[in-house]
Amino acid sequence: MTVKLAIAGSSGRMGRMLIEASQQTPGVELVAALDRPDSVWLGRDAGDFAGVNTGVAISADVDAAFALADCLIDFTRPEATLLHLEAARRAGKAMVIGTTGFKPEEKQQIAAFAEHIPVVFSANMAxxxxxxxxxxxxxxxxxxxxxxxxxxxxxxxxxxxxxxxxxxxxxxxxxxxxxxxxxxxxxxxxxxxxxxxxxxxxxxxxxxxxxxxxxxxxxxxxxxxxxxxxxxxGSRMPYASGSMRAALFLQGKRNGLFDMQDVLGLK
The missing domain is CATH 3.30.360.10 (Dihydrodipicolinate Reductase; domain 2)
Structure with missing residues (x-):
């Protein structure tokens, strides 16, 4: 079964690497790419950074992205990630969170969201x-x-x-x-x-x-x-590749808070 994937922060350094990894990972299909509402990249193909045509236009509409995607991968900023989690809960979809810099109370919010949707939240995806x-x-x-x-x-x-x-x-x-x-x-x-x-x-x-x-x-x-x-x-690809594994891991899960130790079977 293929995971239909959305990627947040798609014009950023990590977002670009995630898009590239999505094109190389069996079982993953990129269906949506998100960026800030003021991004100059809105409307451009998500693969333009890597010189490939994905057929996916960059958008700022997170609800439209979740209408297409099974899972969103997010390496943005805490405030944006929490907004994306709200949208994920509304849609009943999964999230992979590689964003860092959360305050303790924000981590508690993530755990609360994970009672309703499946979430992989890890300090490092590699x-x-x-x-x-x-x-x-x-x-x-x-x-x-x-x-x-x-x-x-x-x-x-x-x-x-x-x-x-x-x-x-x-x-x-x-x-x-x-x-x-x-x-x-x-x-x-x-x-x-x-x-x-x-x-x-x-x-x-x-x-x-x-x-x-x-x-x-x-x-x-x-x-x-x-x-x-x-x-x-030496590059961001190990983080991107691990994120693809996390998205695949969430297939079929209804809810729960997981990390990469769960994904890799290390617990």
């Missing part, structure tokens, strides 16, 4: 990153005493939230494995005379520059040794 999440879970259980934990992430100059959703999720995974609450032990950047590092903290360092797609490293540092678990993305 298969490799989700393998790293699993490795971090194991590492935290083993390296649970005498190791300082630091999370480093780097992204392109255009990214608007920090730390990245992926870095935060890595911190959450490690904190859970160590029996800690990330909200209580996270340290976001250091400056001045900070004093000695408190052993229960998990530190975050953020870099923004150029066209870095996404680098993430978690370091477990002890006296005399250091363990590092890293993922480096």
């Amino acid at each position: 298969t490799g990153v989700n393998a790293v999440f699993k490795l971090l879970e194991v590492a935290a259980q083993i390296l649970n005493s005498g190791y300082d934990v630091e999370v480093y992430e780097a992204h392109h100059r255009f990214k608007v939230d920090a730390p990245s959703g992926t870095a935060l999720r890595m911190g959450e995974v490690v904190a859970k494995g160590l029996g800690r609450d990330l909200a209580e032990c996270a340290v976001y950047g250091r400056e001045g005379v900070t004093g000695e590092r408190k052993p229960e903290t998990i530190g975050f360092a953020t870099v923004r520059g150029g066209d870095i797609v996404g680098d993430h490293t978690v370091t477990f540092a002890a006296l005399g040794e250091r363990v590092e678990i890293s993922h480096k993305a």
Whole structure:
């Protein structure tokens, strides 16, 4: 059975990659492409960015998109994603959410929507990153005493939230494995005379520059040794390909909140 797919933010860097991936994924049919109402790309073919003709014109009408599509993939901004979720609920359709930067109360809204429609919501859609999440879970259980934990992430100059959703999720995974609450032990950047590092903290360092797609490293540092678990993305295609897997995973589901660990069978 083919999944009829709509893609939000289709003129953006990730949107363009999602459109390209949709043309390469068996079992997926692109039927709608969305962009902002003020976009200069409205009415253009969604494949113009990649030099292909998809036969799908870019539109700003989300309700019309859901009339055609089974599932919407959204990597936009929190406020737009929440509006798209409202439309998905009205239509009784599925969503794959790769948007980051949600506040805790907004995540609760997503969970509430998922009581009515099926949703995959993940900090990172790449298969490799989700393998790293699993490795971090194991590492935290083993390296649970005498190791300082630091999370480093780097992204392109255009990214608007920090730390990245992926870095935060890595911190959450490690904190859970160590029996800690990330909200209580996270340290976001250091400056001045900070004093000695408190052993229960998990530190975050953020870099923004150029066209870095996404680098993430978690370091477990002890006296005399250091363990590092890293993922480096060379393009956005791993995120797009994982999103296609998520859309296919939602076929036949009536409701529920899932993440890529569910999609990949890692739970």
